[in-house]
Amino acid sequence: MIEYITLSDLVKKVSQDAVEKGKEIFNTKKIREKYLNIFEIIEKKFSQQNKVLGNIEKFA
Numbered sequence: 001m002i003e004y005i006t007l008s009d010l011v012k013k014v015s016q017d018a019v020e021k022g023k024e025i026f027n028t029k030k031i032r033e034k035y036l037n038i039f040e041i042i043e044k045k046f047s048q049q050n051k052v053l054g055n056i057e058k059f060a
Contacts, residue, residue, distance in 0.1 A: 015046035
């Protein structure tokens with residue numbers, strides 16, 4: 001059986017996976033404090049983008 005996924009769900013999943021993988025990589029480094037904040041900013045931006053995509057899909 002074929003499973004369908006919306007574009008916004010796909011973007012959300014990929015962005016969450018990327019953020020989590022990035023956090024795993026930098027958690028083992030000494031410079032993590034500097035870069036962890038960047039990942040949190042990226043995560044917030046993806047969240048905002050996903051809300052916009054969700055609103056666009058509602059009206060499409």
